[in-house]
Amino acid sequence: MAEQEPLGIEVILDEEAESRAPMCPHGPALLFAKVKRKEEQVRRFYACAACRDRKDCNFFQWEDEKVSETRLQAREEINRSRQPPFTHTEYVERYQSFVALPLAKRKFCADCQLLLLPEEWGPHSAHCLLSDVSLAQLKRPSRLLLPLENKKTNAQYLFADRTCQFLLDIIISLGFRRVLCVGTPRLHEFIQMRQSEKKEPVMRSQLLDIDFRYSQFYSQEEFCHYNMFNHYFFGGKFASEACQRFLCQPNGESVIMVTDPPFGGMVEALAHSFKKVVRLWKTSCDQAHNEELPMFWIFPYFFEPRILQCFPTFALLDYQVDYDNHALYKHGHSGRKQSPVRIFTNLPPKDVVLPAEEGYRFCSLCQRYISSENKHCESCQACTSKDGRAWKHCQICNKCVKPSWVHCDSCGRCALQEHPCGKVGHGCFTCGSTEHKRRECPVSENRTTMKKLKSGKRKISEMDKEPVATKFQRQTQAKRARKKKKVKWAPGKSKGKPKKKK
Numbered sequence: 001m002a003e004q005e006p007l008g009i010e011v012i013l014d015e016e017a018e019s020r021a022p023m024c025p026h027g028p029a030l031l032f033a034k035v036k037r038k039e040e041q042v043r044r045f046y047a048c049a050a051c052r053d054r055k056d057c058n059f060f061q062w063e064d065e066k067v068s069e070t071r072l073q074a075r076e077e078i079n080r081s082r083q084p085p086f087t088h089t090e091y092v093e094r095y096q097s098f099v100a101l102p103l104a105k106r107k108f109c110a111d112c113q114l115l116l117l118p119e120e121w122g123p124h125s126a127h128c129l130l131s132d133v134s135l136a137q138l139k140r141p142s143r144l145l146l147p148l149e150n151k152k153t154n155a156q157y158l159f160a161d162r163t164c165q166f167l168l169d170i171i172i173s174l175g176f177r178r179v180l181c182v183g184t185p186r187l188h189e190f191i192q193m194r195q196s197e198k199k200e201p202v203m204r205s206q207l208l209d210i211d212f213r214y215s216q217f218y219s220q221e222e223f224c225h226y227n228m229f230n231h232y233f234f235g236g237k238f239a240s241e242a243c244q245r246f247l248c249q250p251n252g253e254s255v256i257m258v259t260d261p262p263f264g265g266m267v268e269a270l271a272h273s274f275k276k277v278v279r280l281w282k283t284s285c286d287q288a289h290n291e292e293l294p295m296f297w298i299f300p301y302f303f304e305p306r307i308l309q310c311f312p313t314f315a316l317l318d319y320q321v322d323y324d325n326h327a328l329y330k331h332g333h334s335g336r337k338q339s340p341v342r343i344f345t346n347l348p349p350k351d352v353v354l355p356a357e358e359g360y361r362f363c364s365l366c367q368r369y370i371s372s373e374n375k376h377c378e379s380c381q382a383c384t385s386k387d388g389r390a391w392k393h394c395q396i397c398n399k400c401v402k403p404s405w406v407h408c409d410s411c412g413r414c415a416l417q418e419h420p421c422g423k424v425g426h427g428c429f430t431c432g433s434t435e436h437k438r439r440e441c442p443v444s445e446n447r448t449t450m451k452k453l454k455s456g457k458r459k460i461s462e463m464d465k466e467p468v469a470t471k472f473q474r475q476t477q478a479k480r481a482r483k484k485k486k487v488k489w490a491p492g493k494s495k496g497k498p499k500k501k502k
């Protein structure tokens with residue numbers, strides 16, 4: 001299977017490529033091919049599955065490249081040095097010691113993003129420390145930890161409470177009692193809090209996320225350090241078995257998977273991993289599941305065609321997902337746009353009741369809940385709005401289009417009045433969508449917006465999460481690298497030729 005990525009890079013997802021994939025610090029690398037003109041030979045290469053920015057992980061290897069034993073060893077050393085400073089077992093022990101401390105001794109280092117034990121205070125004395133960490137704060141790690149802001153790699157946008165509460169309510173009302181949270185730490189936290197308050201019905205959740213800082217707060221049954229682009233469990237078989245145990249449904253405690261991947265991510269690689277999660281679910285408890293694993297995949301609506309290609313039974317719901325720390329996607333924020341982030345699901349849309357108090361209503365013809373301004377079009381026989389505004393039908397295009405669009409005879413399609421005539425159809429330079437311009441792309445957002453968002457907040461980069469020793473090593477390495485020629489290339493973002501680095 002070979003799926004095409006915009007901007008001329010495709011990811012090759014087959015067993016053969018997987019079985020021979022070299023390892024980077026983020027698990028098995030993915031095989032990519034640069035799409036060239038027909039006559040040209042395509043040389044395929046492996047690159048990091050998690051990081052789209054070479055600054056985060058510069059792993060690169062030609063598919064047919066012979067790698068010397070020395071280089072393999074050096075690579076293993078790098079992979080080891082970039083793992084978290086503690087094992088998950090150690091993190092759990094540290095947490096137990098931490099909660100046993102009196103309040104005055106409970107300190108969190110904001111610079112290192114680490115819960116500190118008293119004997120460790122010394123090396124952190126010049127760092128920014130948060131004192132008197134309460135149990136209530138420990139129950140909300142997503143508020144204690146600074147969101148990872150590298151938009152290409154992590155893009156940690158956290159749900160607004162409104163969205164989190166909605167998701168939880170709907171999940172409970174649909175009868176689910178277990179939630180596999182893939183890249184949804186805040187939803188996991190909501191469920192864990194509920195559990196500690198002993199609310200009925202009892203809900204359980206497990207978080208799979210690449211952000212290992214969560215190992216500090218959750219047990220191995222509650223959290224797995226996981227890469228959703230290659231279905232890699234950093235904790236090995238022990239961790240994947242913990243996930244499989246969680247997916248097993250004793251006493252009919254049915255399970256749903258909720259995922260909110262970084263938007264820059266390759267849809268096809270994500271879908272490939274999620275299908276593996278489905279297989280894990282199917283083999284859990286040795287029970288035969290004939291049905292599909294219920295899923296909520298949260299993603300911008302303009303990825304609909306690509307998601308449906310991977311999961312044809314999925315439907316797009318009208319509900320607008322909101323984030324706390326995303327300047328562009330805040331619900332009803334004055335003068336701001338409406339959020340383009342939606343829920344894709346394999347559950348019958350009619351069962352997912354959207355909140356009437358936010359204007360959603362039921363369309364009996366479409367048998368689903370729709371946003372207040374979405375209108376049922378007689379010609380299309382559907383409620384056609386995707387962005388929440390009322391769309392209008394174009395007789396020539398024979399489909400509904402955005403209200404701001406007009407039909408252009410020269411282009412033979414609808415577009416904005418002031419479109420570059422004769423050039424429409426190229427879409428967003430970054431993600432290929434024809435729904436927005438690059439400036440509005442969620443994959444690479446408006447720089448000024450991000451700057452505003454960041455002001456007064458320190459950016460947490462991959463470096464800040466590392467132990468001091470590794471951080472120092474990397475800084476020195478980085479200085480050395482800067483002296484050398486600059487390498488400007490990342491999978492999916494390619495403009496120039498990839499240059500060998502390792």
Ligand SMILES: C[S@@+](CC[C@H](N)C(=O)[O-])C[C@H]1O[C@@H](n2cnc3c(N)ncnc32)[C@H](O)[C@@H]1O
Nearest residue numbers: 157158159183184185186187209210211227228
């Ligand atoms: C858009 S945020 C979603 C957070 C969610 N809205 C919440 O509030 O719980 C993406 C999440 O996926 C995680 N993530 C990013 N890359 C990942 C990867 N390769 N594998 C697993 N998780 C990843 C991030 O750490 C982050 O928690």
Ligand SMILES: [Zn+2]
Nearest residue numbers: 024026048057
């Ligand atoms: Zn990597």
Ligand SMILES: [Zn+2]
Nearest residue numbers: 109112124127
């Ligand atoms: Zn520190």
Ligand SMILES: [Zn+2]
Nearest residue numbers: 363366376383
């Ligand atoms: Zn309708």
Ligand SMILES: [Zn+2]
Nearest residue numbers: 377380393400
């Ligand atoms: Zn229509």
Ligand SMILES: [Zn+2]
Nearest residue numbers: 394397407414
């Ligand atoms: Zn038209």
Ligand SMILES: [Zn+2]
Nearest residue numbers: 408411421422
């Ligand atoms: Zn035109």
